Amino acid sequence: MSPMRGLKSVLCVALLAAMAAAQTSSGTSTQTPADPNQPPQNPLQEPQKPTEEEQNRPQAARFDIGDRTASNEDQHIGELRLTTRWTEVGGDPTRSFRVSQHEIDRQCMTAPVPPATTGTLIPGCIVGRQNNIAEFNYFLDRRFLGTRRFQFLSMYRGTEDASVDPEHNSLQKAYVRIFGPRDEYIIGDALVNFSRLSFNQNIKGLNATTKIGEKWKVSGVGGVFIDRYGSLYKDLEGRPYMAVVTGGRVERKVFNQDSTFGFNVSSSRDIVESLSLFDASTGAPLTAGASPQPALNHVTSFDTKLLSKKGLRLEAEFAYSFTDFDRRFSSGPFDGCPADTTNPLVSSCDTRSPQPQLNRIQGDWGGRLESSYRYKRLSVRGSYVRYQPNFASINARQISDLQDWVIRTSYELTDWLTVDGAVRRSNDNLREQKGFQTTLWGPEARFILHDLPFYKRGVFEFGYRHRDVGASDGSANRFVRTPYAEFTFPVKQTYFTVGYERRQAQDQLDARQTSNTDRVFVGLRGIYDIGNWEINPAFRFELERQSHRPAICEFPTPVAPATANPAGTPCSVLMDIALVRDSNRLGSATLYIQAPRWFILEGAFRASSSTLTSLAAATDPVTGVLLPPPFQPTANGFSRPSYRGAVSYKIRNDENMVFTFSFERTNNFYFTSPNYDERIWAGSLLYRFGRQGR
Numbered sequence: 001m002s003p004m005r006g007l008k009s010v011l012c013v014a015l016l017a018a019m020a021a022a023q024t025s026s027g028t029s030t031q032t033p034a035d036p037n038q039p040p041q042n043p044l045q046e047p048q049k050p051t052e053e054e055q056n057r058p059q060a061a062r063f064d065i066g067d068r069t070a071s072n073e074d075q076h077i078g079e080l081r082l083t084t085r086w087t088e089v090g091g092d093p094t095r096s097f098r099v100s101q102h103e104i105d106r107q108c109m110t111a112p113v114p115p116a117t118t119g120t121l122i123p124g125c126i127v128g129r130q131n132n133i134a135e136f137n138y139f140l141d142r143r144f145l146g147t148r149r150f151q152f153l154s155m156y157r158g159t160e161d162a163s164v165d166p167e168h169n170s171l172q173k174a175y176v177r178i179f180g181p182r183d184e185y186i187i188g189d190a191l192v193n194f195s196r197l198s199f200n201q202n203i204k205g206l207n208a209t210t211k212i213g214e215k216w217k218v219s220g221v222g223g224v225f226i227d228r229y230g231s232l233y234k235d236l237e238g239r240p241y242m243a244v245v246t247g248g249r250v251e252r253k254v255f256n257q258d259s260t261f262g263f264n265v266s267s268s269r270d271i272v273e274s275l276s277l278f279d280a281s282t283g284a285p286l287t288a289g290a291s292p293q294p295a296l297n298h299v300t301s302f303d304t305k306l307l308s309k310k311g312l313r314l315e316a317e318f319a320y321s322f323t324d325f326d327r328r329f330s331s332g333p334f335d336g337c338p339a340d341t342t343n344p345l346v347s348s349c350d351t352r353s354p355q356p357q358l359n360r361i362q363g364d365w366g367g368r369l370e371s372s373y374r375y376k377r378l379s380v381r382g383s384y385v386r387y388q389p390n391f392a393s394i395n396a397r398q399i400s401d402l403q404d405w406v407i408r409t410s411y412e413l414t415d416w417l418t419v420d421g422a423v424r425r426s427n428d429n430l431r432e433q434k435g436f437q438t439t440l441w442g443p444e445a446r447f448i449l450h451d452l453p454f455y456k457r458g459v460f461e462f463g464y465r466h467r468d469v470g471a472s473d474g475s476a477n478r479f480v481r482t483p484y485a486e487f488t489f490p491v492k493q494t495y496f497t498v499g500y501e502r503r504q505a506q507d508q509l510d511a512r513q514t515s516n517t518d519r520v521f522v523g524l525r526g527i528y529d530i531g532n533w534e535i536n537p538a539f540r541f542e543l544e545r546q547s548h549r550p551a552i553c554e555f556p557t558p559v560a561p562a563t564a565n566p567a568g569t570p571c572s573v574l575m576d577i578a579l580v581r582d583s584n585r586l587g588s589a590t591l592y593i594q595a596p597r598w599f600i601l602e603g604a605f606r607a608s609s610s611t612l613t614s615l616a617a618a619t620d621p622v623t624g625v626l627l628p629p630p631f632q633p634t635a636n637g638f639s640r641p642s643y644r645g646a647v648s649y650k651i652r653n654d655e656n657m658v659f660t661f662s663f664e665r666t667n668n669f670y671f672t673s674p675n676y677d678e679r680i681w682a683g684s685l686l687y688r689f690g691r692q693g694r
């Protein structure tokens with residue numbers, strides 16, 4: 001087996017293992033492999049929704065070469081994309097990320113009147129700006145030195161639009177790859193995947209793999225980890241510490257061709273001087289403990305993968321880490337730690353958890369065990385992980401202080417009914433360093449009806465999920481019950497989907513967090529071919545309606561001299577029992593039409609809106625004293641409708657030469673803050689060239 005296929009096998013197994021251990025967020029969602037550029041999620045924490053700023057962050061350029069890297073045929077593929085666009089922002093332009101403050105000051109601000117140093121925004125002014133974007137991508141694949149192949153990839157982008165890229169000229173991705181049946185060498189961007197706990201992320205450097213005999217494989221990597229090439233020599237806003245990374249792996253096949261045993265080493269060293277040594281707001285020197293923290297991390301791990309012909313799969317790994325969580329020097333008397341405020345002879349650092357002020361290495365271990373088994377119609381999957389509080393694997397981005405186990409089972413009762421069940425338990429405070437333990441307990445069940453006698457193509461799914469979170473000191477005690485159902489029924493080339501979900505969230509300590517939410521959704525997707533016209537419409541609408549009592553109670557006043565209530569004190573002072581109902585709506589509709597020749601038409605509409613109501617205490621207009629309940633309802637909410645249309649013309653009816661004109665408008669309406677809208681006209685020319693392999 002070639003190193004390339006071996007690397008693919010390792011990647012596939014890791015992704016399958018991640019899917020087996022993952023917890024589905026809804027009864028109908030499909031599990032996807034974890035992105036190595038995103039940190040893993042802690043099951044004990046509530047999932048964080050991306051903010052508007054995070055959603056609007058500049059995106060990396062895309063150049064899809066698909067599976068052409070393994071075609072084993074000489075080829076070269078190039079792509080040139082030129083785009084010019086005109087952007088207008090009305091309303092409050094300061095809320096839009098598409099225009100800079102400099103453009104707002106130049107076009108829509110009055111001249112400052114002394115002693116003022118800034119002007120005022122001109123009402124009704126529209127900020128306009130033209131931006132240009134150029135992208136050039138190239139991929140080359142050639143035979144090299146007999147049985148080897150030489151591959152080269154380069155992705156370049158130039159623009160003055162900061163909403164697209166903070167750099168005017170940037171190299172998005174680049175690598176040189178030389179590989180053969182028994183070895184592989186990559187210079188530049190490379191996804192290094194040794195094992196789950198040692199090394200699993202993108203780096204820029206040298207990655208080499210070679211086979212020794214039929215059973216041994218050795219891999220090594222050295223380079224840097226940084227968000228983009230420009231951050232290596234430019235002081236870009238928001239860039240992370242540059243880290244020097246190294247690692248190695250020795251792997252041996254055991255028992256059969258699909259079973260392996262591996263030994264891994266990994267190292268990451270943040271360069272303190274790669275970011276400013278002074279606080280940008282105060283100018284004071286940054287000391288140990290200040291964020292972000294430059295770390296030094298070494299990891300050693302052993303892993304094994306065993307596959308039997310009878311359907312049993314077993315994976316295990318044990319790792320030990322040595323970490324200095326902040327490389328900056330601390331001058332405390334106890335290895336950098338300051339003295340305890342109550343006893344100057346004792347250190348204030350608790351070494352059972354990471355201590356950035358400690359001027360020495362902290363070590364700890366982590367492990368995982370995963371298995372799956374299938375026998376006829378029964379399949380069982382399970383996983384167990386334990387990461388000690390001081391365990392850290394920066395090159396694999398692992399969570400610390402977590403014990404988590406998951407068991408999933410699926411059984412095909414009949415040819416038309418499948419039953420799935422799962423249970424998960426997670427907890428922290430593994431060294432009792434926090435004083436209390438948070439535990440999550442999550443059973444779920446699902447029934448899938450398919451290939452029904454009266455409707456073969458329909459799929460009906462219903463189930464129940466339960467999430468229970470509690471703390472050993474009583475500071476948390478809540479659960480969520482979620483029954484759901486979904487029905488998908490195709491009619492010829494049209495697919496209809498309808499579903500319902502109810503979430504009952506109960507907080508036993510803070511009744512203000514208790515709520516009942518009903519969610520319904522309908523969808524339609526069509527795939528039509530009418531007279532060589534390709535027509536694909538899609539529609540989806542979701543409605544969530546939540547009822548809760550936001551002012552039902554208050555926590556009692558702490559008894560002096562205490563300044564806080566004991567853990568587990570409930571919200572028991574009855575206030576206003578008024579029931580409030582909020583709603584969230586999301587609707588989208590798209591239409592894609594490709595004519596037999598020349599033209600492609602695209603249209604899209606999306607509307608996201610929310611109606612929120614809260615209760616607030618009113619004030620007596622004469623005395624200024626707060627009035628007792630009932631409280632006054634305070635309305636809030638937003639609406640963000642947007643639409644986009646595009647017409648693409650294939651020059652000489654060639655898909656490799658396409659001109660596209662598009663228009664996009666987004667309105668942002670808010671109940672309590674200034675509104676704004678964005679309008680974008682764009683023209684784009686795409687030219688592809690080269691010779692593709694079959």
